[in-house]
Amino acid sequence: MNEETSALVELVNKMPDPDQRGMYCTDIDKDKIEGAIRNILRGGRANILGVVDMLVEPGKGDDVKAHYALHCMALHVCKQDSNRPRRRFSRTLASQIGGDRPKEVQKYLIRELQVAGGREAVESLGNVLTDEDLCEPAAQALAAIGDGAAEQLRGALSRTSGKCRLTILQNLGVVRDTDSVGALKKALSDEDKAVRMAAVWALANIGDSGSADTLLKTADKAEGWERIQATKGCLLLAEKLIAAGKKSEAAKIYKHLRDTQTKPAERYVSDAAKIGLAATD
Amino acid sequence: MQKGKRVTRRAFLKGSVGAAAAFTIVPRHVLGGAGNTPPSEKFGGALIGCGGRGNGTFEGLGPDVEKLAICDVKFVKHADNKKVYSDFRRVLERKDIDVVAIATHPGWHALISIAAIEAGKDVLCEKPMTRFIAEGRAVAEAEKRYNRIFQIGTYGRFGRSRNQGDILTHKIMKSGLLKPCKGVHIKRGGLKVREWSGMVNAKPHPIPDTLDWDMYCGPAPLRPYHPHRFGGTHRGYWDYEGGGLADMGQHHFDPVQWTFAKDDTSPVEIEAFAPPAHPEACGMWGWVELKYADGLTFVMDSTEWPEDNKPSYDRKESGGVSLGDLSEEDQKKIKEMPDPEPLIGFPEAIRTRKQAGGHAAAAHRCATILHLANIAIRMGRKIQYDPVNEEIIGDDEANRLVNQPMRAPWHL
Numbered sequence: 001m002n003e004e005t006s007a008l009v010e011l012v013n014k015m016p017d018p019d020q021r022g023m024y025c026t027d028i029d030k031d032k033i034e035g036a037i038r039n040i041l042r043g044g045r046a047n048i049l050g051v052v053d054m055l056v057e058p059g060k061g062d063d064v065k066a067h068y069a070l071h072c073m074a075l076h077v078c079k080q081d082s083n084r085p086r087r088r089f090s091r092t093l094a095s096q097i098g099g100d101r102p103k104e105v106q107k108y109l110i111r112e113l114q115v116a117g118g119r120e121a122v123e124s125l126g127n128v129l130t131d132e133d134l135c136e137p138a139a140q141a142l143a144a145i146g147d148g149a150a151e152q153l154r155g156a157l158s159r160t161s162g163k164c165r166l167t168i169l170q171n172l173g174v175v176r177d178t179d180s181v182g183a184l185k186k187a188l189s190d191e192d193k194a195v196r197m198a199a200v201w202a203l204a205n206i207g208d209s210g211s212a213d214t215l216l217k218t219a220d221k222a223e224g225w226e227r228i229q230a231t232k233g234c235l236l237l238a239e240k241l242i243a244a245g246k247k248s249e250a251a252k253i254y255k256h257l258r259d260t261q262t263k264p265a266e267r268y269v270s271d272a273a274k275i276g277l278a279a280t281d
Numbered sequence: 282m283q284k285g286k287r288v289t290r291r292a293f294l295k296g297s298v299g300a301a302a303a304f305t306i307v308p309r310h311v312l313g314g315a316g317n318t319p320p321s322e323k324f325g326g327a328l329i330g331c332g333g334r335g336n337g338t339f340e341g342l343g344p345d346v347e348k349l350a351i352c353d354v355k356f357v358k359h360a361d362n363k364k365v366y367s368d369f370r371r372v373l374e375r376k377d378i379d380v381v382a383i384a385t386h387p388g389w390h391a392l393i394s395i396a397a398i399e400a401g402k403d404v405l406c407e408k409p410m411t412r413f414i415a416e417g418r419a420v421a422e423a424e425k426r427y428n429r430i431f432q433i434g435t436y437g438r439f440g441r442s443r444n445q446g447d448i449l450t451h452k453i454m455k456s457g458l459l460k461p462c463k464g465v466h467i468k469r470g471g472l473k474v475r476e477w478s479g480m481v482n483a484k485p486h487p488i489p490d491t492l493d494w495d496m497y498c499g500p501a502p503l504r505p506y507h508p509h510r511f512g513g514t515h516r517g518y519w520d521y522e523g524g525g526l527a528d529m530g531q532h533h534f535d536p537v538q539w540t541f542a543k544d545d546t547s548p549v550e551i552e553a554f555a556p557p558a559h560p561e562a563c564g565m566w567g568w569v570e571l572k573y574a575d576g577l578t579f580v581m582d583s584t585e586w587p588e589d590n591k592p593s594y595d596r597k598e599s600g601g602v603s604l605g606d607l608s609e610e611d612q613k614k615i616k617e618m619p620d621p622e623p624l625i626g627f628p629e630a631i632r633t634r635k636q637a638g639g640h641a642a643a644a645h646r647c648a649t650i651l652h653l654a655n656i657a658i659r660m661g662r663k664i665q666y667d668p669v670n671e672e673i674i675g676d677d678e679a680n681r682l683v684n685q686p687m688r689a690p691w692h693l
Contacts, residue, residue: 022480022509023517024564028586030556037557058505059485068481071560075661078678111502111560114686116678137502140686163689170689194690201692225370232399235426265376268401272427 008043008050011036015065015072024068037072041085048073048092052109057102067108074116083118090117094124103133110134114141119148126152135164139171150177157183166198173202181208188218197229204233207240209249216256231261231269238276251280323347324631325377329369329393330385330407331356333513338384338407338434343628346380353385354493367493369393373400380631383407384434387528388501388521391416392691394431394641398423403430403631408531410641410648412501412522415684417645418671419693424641432627432637433644437536442624442638447540452618453602454542454577458611461576464541464602468533469592470584473525479517479562483507500687504561517563523655524563526581530651534579535639538650539624541577541602544643547668548650549574553657554593568594569654574668581654656682 014036019026040047051073054066077086093109094117101109106128113121114137125142128134129152142149153168154177160168169187172180180202187199200218203211215237219230234253241250257273326346328339331353339348352366360367372378373396381397383390384407391411394404398420410433411417424431441447453459485505488494494506501520504510515521516528538544548571555566569581582594604612624638649671656679657664665674673679687693 018480018482021478022482023475023478023562024481024556024559025475025478025585026565028556028565033556062482064482068557068559072557075557075659078660079662107502114681115560136688140688143686144681167689170692171686174686174692198690198692224374228373228396228400239426265401268427268429275428276426 004043004046005050008040008047009054011040012051012054012065012069015068018064033072034076037069037076040069041073041076041089045088045092048089049096052093052096052101052105055101055105055108057104060102070108070112071115074112078116086116087118087120090121093117094121097124097134097138098128098131106134107137110137110141114144117141117145119145121145122148122152126156129153129156129168130159130164132162132164135160135167139167143171143174146175150175150179153177154180154183166192166194169195169198169202173198173205176206178206178208181206181211185211185214188214193226197226200230200233201236204237204240207237207244209241209244209246212237212241212249212253216253219257220260231257235272235276242276242279247280251277254280324379325349325375326380326382327352327372327375327378327402328382328384329353329372329397330383330389332384332386334384334407334434335382338405339382341405341432341434341627342380342382343626343631345628349378350375354496355489355491357493358491368496369396373397373402378402380405386497386515386521387523388412388515389499391420391693392500394420395423395693398427398429398431401427401429403627405432405434405627406644407434408535408644409522409527409651410531410644411652413682413685414645414649414652414671416693417641417648421641421645430627430630430634430637431639431641431644432630433531433535433639433641433647435532435535435639436626437532438539438643439624439626439638441536441539442621447536448620449604449615450540450602451542451621452615453604453607454540454575455621456611456615456618457575458614459575459602459606462573462602463576463600463606465578465580465597465600466537466541467580467582467594467597467599468530468537469582469594470590471533472529472581472583474565474583474585477514477516477522477525477528478564479514479519479524479559480507480509481559481562481564483509498688500691502688518561519563519659520561522563523651526563526566526569526583526654526658527648527651530581530654531644531647534650535644535647537579538643538647543573543577544646546573547646547666547671548572548579548653549666549668550663551653551657551666552663553654553661555658555661557661558659566658569657570594570596571650571653579650652682 016028051066051070056063077089125138128138153172157168184199184203187195190196215234219234222230238250238253254273254277258270261269324346326342326348327350328335329352331351350372352369352372356365356367366372380403382405383393387409390406394406397404486507488506550572553569565586567586571579582592584590627637630637660679664679667674
């Protein structure tokens with residue numbers, strides 16, 4: 001172990017030991033922790049990578065202190081007046097995504113990017129959207145970061161299937177990517193019910209007025225849980241349209257639901273549509 | 282009445298089942314004497330989440346609810362999808378279920394509440410209401426959109442709405458005449474910080490074959506299974522809840538919030554004293570101070586750190602508000618104000634279709650107090666909150682805890 005590594009290990013060892021129950025509830029020295037984190041970060045990229053090197057897969061060794069230290073570092077860089085330490089931290093973590101590190105370690109790095117990452121990390125996150133193990137945390141980190149996320153999600157959509165595709169479709173709705181409306185409409189006729197429902201919600205959340213007829217048709221023909229969710233999509237879209245000043249388009253949705261969901265068990269939908277319709281006057 | 286002939290409450294109340302109902306509804310005066318409710322006026326109920334708080338929460342639905350279904354992710358081995366379920370969506374598809382009691386871990390509370398409302402059900406949801414702030418707003422929007430009844434499973438505010446001292450404080454605060462407000466409410470201890478912390482060194486365990494672990498995790502990250510993440514100890518993990526602060530906090534602050542008339546707003550400045558938080562496990566903290574725009578301050582003092590049972594907060598003294606804080610003219614205005622309507626509970630709300638006392642918007646504001654406290658603890662810095670737009674001001678990273686991404690297919 002060289003001198004730098006030894007010094008880093010010493011700093012990481014200043015993180016608290018878990019108590020008898022395996023928790024951080026006793027003998028917590030806030031000043032000692034924060035002082036050690038400041039000193040680790042003074043070592044720049046080399047020390048960040050050094051802490052990352054100490055991480056192991058769950059159950060494959062003891063990385064409790066390194067695991068905690070990395071998160072404390074993420075919190076610390078977010079507290080600084082300057083954005084530079086945060087960007088350096090984020091770039092360093094992003095550089096470790098998609099390589100040979102164990103997937104569980106990469107997941108943790110991605111989750112820390114969800115805490116402290118920014119625009120500088122989105123490309124690395126986008127590159128793993130096709131990875132079955134990493135697409136969920138990567139898409140969530142992208143959604144949290146926001147800036148630059150839509151391009152990454154949109155770009156990966158055609159290269160994915162199964163869980164990754166579903167995750168991306170949903171998150172295109174989260175980031176309200178209007179450029180994905182065409183792809184989302186296409187997904188409405190997918191064989192997979194979960195994909196269809198994700199597309200309905202995404203289109204509704206985007207607030208695309210051109211989707212109104214399609215969503216209403218989807219709600220009309222769906223049954224059970226899918227019908228409930230498609231109907232929710234229609235009501236959500238109507239609210240988005242009102243917020244965008246498109247009251248007449250919203251009124252069309254409400255009138256349709258008022259007139260079609262009239263069976264006793266669905267009367268509450270018709271009633272909800274009437275309330276919504278009143279807001280379009 | 283024969284089994285299978287039960288008329289659902291919705292159809293009964295709305296008189297919309299037509300002639301068929303005429304043969305099945307038995308008037309109260311025929312069968313409902315001596316305090317008994319006739320079967321035709323029973324509500325079909327379901328319990329989703331059958332852990333320690335399950336039956337207690339279901340009882341909160343009132344005596345007129347018949348339990349038709351139970352659902353839990355630990356029922357995968359013996360779910361028959363008739364009475365016993367492991368997937369709440371199948372329960373919510375049932376048209377004979379009118380009301381739902383939710384007692385899952387809180388990471389599911391908002392999503393199942395919203396889904397139940399979207400399926401036309403009324404909801405009684407165990408506290409704490411949510412896992413993060415945006416969830417609460419989404420529940421309140423769903424409650425309003427579908428005009429359903431929602432009640433949070435904590436009841437301290439009902440007594441307050443009938444107590445003259447609390448009513449007076451409520452009226453003073455509601456009037457907006459007390460500016461600035463010097464009231465300080467300090468909650469010392471009782472927030473079970475140590476008891477409901479999470480493990481930082483939990484090693485993966487095999488998933489029990491009776492458990493749908495993926496569904497248990499739901500919108501949260503799919504973590505390796507550990508028994509401490511399951512059952513009551515789930516409270517110690519950010520994935521599912523927010524420690525003792527979020528859990529016991531809703532019990533304590535929900536009535537306090539009513540007394541101080543803060544059901545429609547949130548604190549604007551929040552500061553905490555705590556060591557850096559662990560990324561997954563809830564842990565130790567000292568105190569949190571939350572200040573409203575009018576100056577009213579709520580404080581949580583864990584009394585568990587650095588030493589057991591000793592206060593660590595010494596910035597302000599406790600102090601209430603009184604008529605004497607106002608000018609004579611303003612005191613007169615308060616005395617002329619009508620008393621607020623007593624709050625009504627869930628059983629009465631579902632019969633009268635009036636808003637329940639612990640409705641979603643109010644419960645969401647209380648949960649927001651707790652989430653803001655935890656965000657200040659987790660971010661390690663003072664935060665400023667915009668209670669109208671419900672976002673943290675000028676702090677992108679802290680806002681990531683206000684509205685957290687979910688694992689597909691789950692979303693708000």
